[in-house]
Each structure stands twice: as structure tokens, then as C-alpha cells.
Amino acid sequence: MISVQNLSFSYGGHIVFDDISLLVNDNQxxxxxGPNGAGKSTLLGLISQNQQTDIGRVQVVGSIASVPQEIKHDPALDNSSSIRAYLDPEHEHYDFEVTKFLKGLELSRLNLTDSAKLLSGGQKTRLAIIRALLAEPDILILDEPTNYLDTKGKKWVMDFISTYQKSIIIVSHDLSLLDHSIDKILFINAHTKKIEEYKGTYAQFLKLREEKINLTKKQHKASAAHIQSMQEGLRMGTQSVKQRIQLQKRIEREKEKLPELPREAAGLKNIRLPEPTRGGQIPLSVNHISKSYGDNKILDNVNFYLERGEKLALIGKNGAGKSTLVKILVGLESPDSGEVVRDVNLKLGYYSQEHEVFDFAETVIKTIQNACHLNDGHIRSILGKFMFSEQKIYQTVGTLSGGEKTRLAIALLVLQDYNLLVLDEPTTYLDVLSQRIILEALKEYKGAMIIVSHTEEFIKELAPSRVLLLPENRIDHWHDEYLAKVGEV
Ligand SMILES: Nc1ncnc2c1ncn2[C@@H]1O[C@H](COP(=O)(O)OP(=O)(O)OP(=O)(O)O)[C@@H](O)[C@H]1O
Ligand SMILES: [Mg+2]
Structure with a gap:
């Protein structure tokens, strides 16, 4: 059971919660x-008692296991002798049980006896989820658990949630995840800094919230009309002085009671990617690339080229080598054999869902200043478009919310006239509205693009001209039949 009473919380001058209360019952x-930056991860942090509250009371009864949104360094993981020791520290499970979870979260290629230290952020995050699930706590807290999973992995998580016999709190921008076996939705209203509670699943929440907004609008309209008619009466001037004073008072009272109109959610403004700098006909070609990690051959003689302005989708299940290929393309890894030939005028912009290119200790504004030589006015206006307020631009990158980091990474792409974008899951962490805006900007982009995404809708709308399938290592013109492969394993 979790009970939060009259809790207020802020980071410095930035208020996140203003006197909120909530209750999560056993087995609920x-x-x-809530939108990016609303305070979801903050609330989960407060509940898992990692953070102190300013005012208010958080009470938790029962054991709790919490997996944060992103894991780069987890001391428990770094200090464990093996993956197995990390996942099941008390050795309470058989190997086959642990293996079943690894398979569910698409990590079956990992060896239980290996060390977990060198794994990617996405792999570490998934291992942390497995560790929490195996611990079977009374309260399981998951912050966007499906970010690094494809459709099959998401389905596995969904099934797990529906059969789990204890309480779960789950944050997700993947709304289908919240449409099954969910008892209630807690919505963080970023304007009022309050929590609104809705019974039922996400779909029911959307309906109830819309009804609530419509009702408020109706009440507002009726009261406003009443006020207006009283004001007109006053203008006619047919009343006595006393009546006029009374009427004036009534108008003031009604005005005070006027329900506040719900404000539209603040979202990214429409973005336009800049015209790409002119380059050669073939911005990039990949000649017979192979790459192995130990005995594991990841890429076997990959061979393709990209034409100017062409969009290429990279499709394959988790572990098929997409990220390895992407890292070779952008020069973060080198192939064992073969080469990448880059056009002399190639300007390549890279987006990675793990944000490994950021210096987390740097402020938002300094990050942009370091990346491009633009004047401060221009930088501030772009940051404003990406919803970084004057106060936020001095925040360090490490303290930004997941969605805010993605927004910053995309701002960096927009500030430069790249002619090839290599995008590895560019919508991770983004709320639904922001995902849409990014998609529209990418659709309009005139440069070349190599895109990795597990979101069918996204690939469909981007309409790539060709597709590279891994691990089959086959290149083909795009057909809609490939859509089925986007989300599947
Ligand atoms: N240490 C910190 N110092 C200053 N501000 C912070 C700090 N940590 C978080 N914030 C700010 O508090 C707000 C809430 O952050 P939080 O991470 O809880 O959002 P969220 O709802 O989880 O968002 P997302 O959907 O993007 O993950 C954000 O605006 C964030 O920038
Ligand atoms: Mg978050």
C-alpha cells in the first residue's frame, strides 16, 4: 500500500507538485x-524513498522494487560478479526461471556467467527490470519498461503485468501497455501541479478526461453568459443605487467562481529541419563490412550505398546488429573488415536513444554552444521552441527528464545543416504529442536518412524508399509487407 498525503515538492524554484495526495491499494x-517533464519519474523517486520530500508524507507498506527510466551505472550491477548474481542475488530461483525472463526481455543471447558491466544502457535497463520482477515485491514500480523492446517484448511485459498478483505502478508513453489490466490512471496535470485520479484503463481515462473538460467548458460558458447578462442589466441603469451595488457584488462573486478553463497541453512547436548542405550523389557507401564480438558474428559482409535524399529503414530484431551497424556508420566503432566510404561533403547527424554523446555535467545552453557556433539569441530562440525556459537552460543535462533529453538531442539536429541523419529510435521517452511533431519534421526533411524504429506507424508514415533487413543482410525496395517486420521479432 502506498499513501501520499499533502505532498509538495520542487527543484529549487521549479515547483513540481503542489499539495498532492494519492493512494495505491494492495494488488492495485x-x-x-502526464507529459514529458510533468514529474512522473520524480514521484516514483519520492515513493521509492530515494529522495527527501519538502513537505508532506509518503507512507509505503510492503516490500518495494523500483526500476528507473534509464540506467547507466547501478552499483549493484557494477559490483556483481556475474549477470546471474545481479539478477538473483539471494539465489532463490532456478537457472531455467532466470533464463525465461531473459528470453522474455530479449536478452537470451547473454550468458548468465558473464559480467554485466560492459553491457549497453538498454541491456542494463532490461536486466534491472528482470531483477525487480524476480524479486516479486509487494509493490513493483516500472518507469517506461518497454523503451528498449520490440513488439514481442512489449507483449511479454503486458502479459507479466496482467498476471502479477501484487501492486504495480507503471509509467509509459506506449499507451497500449496501459490499456490492459490497469485499475486506475493517475494523471499529473503539469499546469495545476496536482494529480488527477481516473478509474479504469488509459482508454477510459481519455474518455473521462474529455468529458470532464467538456463539462468545465460548458459550466464556464453558462456562467460567463450569466455574468454578461448581469453586466448588460447594469449598463441599462434602471436599478436603484442599492440594487446596483448588490448587482455589482454578485457579478464579482460569479467572476471569482468562474471555473478555470483547461489549458491546452504545452507541446513542441512545429519544427522544420534546415535545408541540408549540398553533397555528392552518394553520401555514404558501405563496402563489405563484417564485425564480430568474440565468437559472435554480428555483421557478415554488409554491402549497400545510400543516394542523396534517400530514406533507408534498418529493420531487424533486437540483437540483430542494427546498433552495431549504426555505430560503425557514424564512426563510433570500426569494422573488422570492409570500409565505410563517406562523401567529402557529408555532414552526418546522429541520434541515439541512449544519449551517449551528451556530457551529463554540462548545462543545456553550454551543450548547444559547444556543438555549433551560433549567436546566443538564435540558440535561445531555438531552445524556447523546444520548451526549454530561461530557467531550464542552466539545468545540467544529467538532471533533465527522459523526454527533455530527447528534445535537446533533436534541437541539436535542427541547429545544424546535416545532409544525412542516422536516427536510432528517435521517439524513445517522448510523449505522444512530441512524437507526432518529430515525425512531421522528419517527413519534410530533404536530406538522406537511415532510421531504426520499432514503431510501425512511424516507419509507415516516413515511407522509406528502401529497407536493409538484418540479420538476413538483404536490401530491398520498401513494400508495406515489411511493416509487419518492424514490430516483430
Ligand atoms: N535534479 C534536478 N534539478 C532540477 N530540475 C530537475 C531535477 N530533476 C528533475 N528536474 C526537473 O523536474 C521536472 C520533472 O522531471 P521528471 O523526470 O520527474 O519528469 P517526467 O514526468 O518523468 O518526464 P519524462 O516523461 O520526460 O520522463 C523536469 O522539468 C525536470 O527537468
Ligand atoms: Mg521520466
């Missing part, structure tokens, strides 16, 4: 939603 399954 709760979806926590």
Missing part, C-alpha cells in the same frame, strides 16, 4: 501518466 495496478 496503476498507470502514471
Amino acid at each position: 495496478k496503476v498507470g502514471l501518466v
Whole structure:
């Protein structure tokens, strides 16, 4: 059971919660939603008692296991002798049980006896989820658990949630995840800094919230009309002085009671990617590339080229080598054999869902200043478009919310006239509205693009001209039949 009473919380001058209360009962399954930066991860942090509250009371009864949104360094993981020791520290499970979870979260290629230290952020995050699930706590807290999973992995997580016999709080921008076996939705209203509670699943929440907004609008309209008619009466001037004073008072009272109109959610403004700098006909070609890690051959004689302005989708299940290929393309890894030939005028912009290119200790504004030589006014206006307020631009990158980091990474792409974008899951962490805006900007982009995404809708709308399938290592013109492969394993 979790009970939060009259809690207020802020980071410096930035208020996140203003006097909120909530209750999660035993065996209840709760979806926590709200736009990027609303405070979802903050609330989960407060509940898992990692952070101190300013005012208010957080009470938790029962054991709790919490997996944060992103894991780069987890001391428990870094200090474990093996993956197995990390996942099941008390050795309470058989190997086959542990293996079943690894398979569910698409990590079956990992060796239980290996060390977990050198794994990628996405792999570490998934291992942390498995560790929490194996611990079977009374309260399981998951912050966007499906970010690094494809459709099959998401389905596995969904099934797990629906059969789990204890309480769960789950944050997700993947709304289908919150449409099954969810008892209630807690919505963080970023304007009022309050929590609104809705019974039922996400779909029911959307309906109830819309009804609530419509009702408020109706009440507002009726009261405003009443006020207006009283004001007109006053203008006619037919009343006595006393009546006029009374009427004036009534108008003031009604005005005070006027329900506040719900404000539209603040979202990214429409973005336009700049015209790409002119380059050669073939911005990049990949000649017979192979790459192995130990005995594991990841890429076997990959061979393709890209034409100017062409969009190429990279499709394959987790572990098929997409990220390895992407890292070779952008020069972060080198192939064992073969070469990448880059056009002399190639300007390549790279987006990675793990944000490994950021210096987390740097401020938002300094990050942009370091990357491009633009004047401060221009930088500030772009940052404003990406919803970084004057106060936020001095925040360090490490303290930004997941969605805010993605927004910053995309701002960096927009500030430069790249002619090839290599995008590895560019919508991770983004709320639904922001995903849409990024998609529209990418659709309009005139440069070449190599894109990795597990979101069918996204690939469909981007309409790539060709596709590279891994691990089959086959290149083909795009057909809609490939859509089925986007989300599957
Ligand atoms: N240490 C910190 N110092 C200053 N501000 C912070 C700090 N940590 C978080 N914030 C700010 O508090 C707000 C809430 O952050 P939080 O991570 O809880 O959002 P969220 O709802 O989880 O967002 P997302 O959907 O993007 O993950 C954000 O604006 C964030 O920048
Ligand atoms: Mg978050």
C-alpha cells in the first residue's frame, strides 16, 4: 500500500507538485501518466524513498522494487560478479526461471556467467527490470519498461503485468501497455501541479478526461453568459443605487467562481529541419563490412550505398546488429573488415536513444554552444521552441527528464545543416504529442536518412524508399509487407 498525503515538492524554484495526495491499494495496478517533464519519474523517486520530500508524507507498506527510466551505472550491477548474481542475488530461483525472463526481455543471447558491466544502457535497463520482477515485491514500480523492446517484448511485459498478483505502478508513453489490466490512471496535470485520479484503463481515462473538460467548458460558458447578462442589466441603469451595488457584488462573486478553463497541453512547436548542405550523389557507401564480438558474428559482409535524399529503414530484431551497424556508420566503432566510404561533403547527424554523446555535467545552453557556433539569441530562440525556459537552460543535462533529453538531442539536429541523419529510435521517452511533431519534421526533411524504429506507424508514415533487413543482410525496395517486420521479432 502506498499513501501520499499533502505532498509538495520542487527543484529549487521549479515547483513540481503542489499539495498532492494519492493512494495505491494492495494488488492495485496503476498507470502514471502526464507529459514529458510533468514529474512522473520524480514521484516514483519520492515513493521509492530515494529522495527527501519538502513537505508532506509518503507512507509505503510492503516490500518495494523500483526500476528507473534509464540506467547507466547501478552499483549493484557494477559490483556483481556475474549477470546471474545481479539478477538473483539471494539465489532463490532456478537457472531455467532466470533464463525465461531473459528470453522474455530479449536478452537470451547473454550468458548468465558473464559480467554485466560492459553491457549497453538498454541491456542494463532490461536486466534491472528482470531483477525487480524476480524479486516479486509487494509493490513493483516500472518507469517506461518497454523503451528498449520490440513488439514481442512489449507483449511479454503486458502479459507479466496482467498476471502479477501484487501492486504495480507503471509509467509509459506506449499507451497500449496501459490499456490492459490497469485499475486506475493517475494523471499529473503539469499546469495545476496536482494529480488527477481516473478509474479504469488509459482508454477510459481519455474518455473521462474529455468529458470532464467538456463539462468545465460548458459550466464556464453558462456562467460567463450569466455574468454578461448581469453586466448588460447594469449598463441599462434602471436599478436603484442599492440594487446596483448588490448587482455589482454578485457579478464579482460569479467572476471569482468562474471555473478555470483547461489549458491546452504545452507541446513542441512545429519544427522544420534546415535545408541540408549540398553533397555528392552518394553520401555514404558501405563496402563489405563484417564485425564480430568474440565468437559472435554480428555483421557478415554488409554491402549497400545510400543516394542523396534517400530514406533507408534498418529493420531487424533486437540483437540483430542494427546498433552495431549504426555505430560503425557514424564512426563510433570500426569494422573488422570492409570500409565505410563517406562523401567529402557529408555532414552526418546522429541520434541515439541512449544519449551517449551528451556530457551529463554540462548545462543545456553550454551543450548547444559547444556543438555549433551560433549567436546566443538564435540558440535561445531555438531552445524556447523546444520548451526549454530561461530557467531550464542552466539545468545540467544529467538532471533533465527522459523526454527533455530527447528534445535537446533533436534541437541539436535542427541547429545544424546535416545532409544525412542516422536516427536510432528517435521517439524513445517522448510523449505522444512530441512524437507526432518529430515525425512531421522528419517527413519534410530533404536530406538522406537511415532510421531504426520499432514503431510501425512511424516507419509507415516516413515511407522509406528502401529497407536493409538484418540479420538476413538483404536490401530491398520498401513494400508495406515489411511493416509487419518492424514490430516483430
Ligand atoms: N535534479 C534536478 N534539478 C532540477 N530540475 C530537475 C531535477 N530533476 C528533475 N528536474 C526537473 O523536474 C521536472 C520533472 O522531471 P521528471 O523526470 O520527474 O519528469 P517526467 O514526468 O518523468 O518526464 P519524462 O516523461 O520526460 O520522463 C523536469 O522539468 C525536470 O527537468
Ligand atoms: Mg521520466
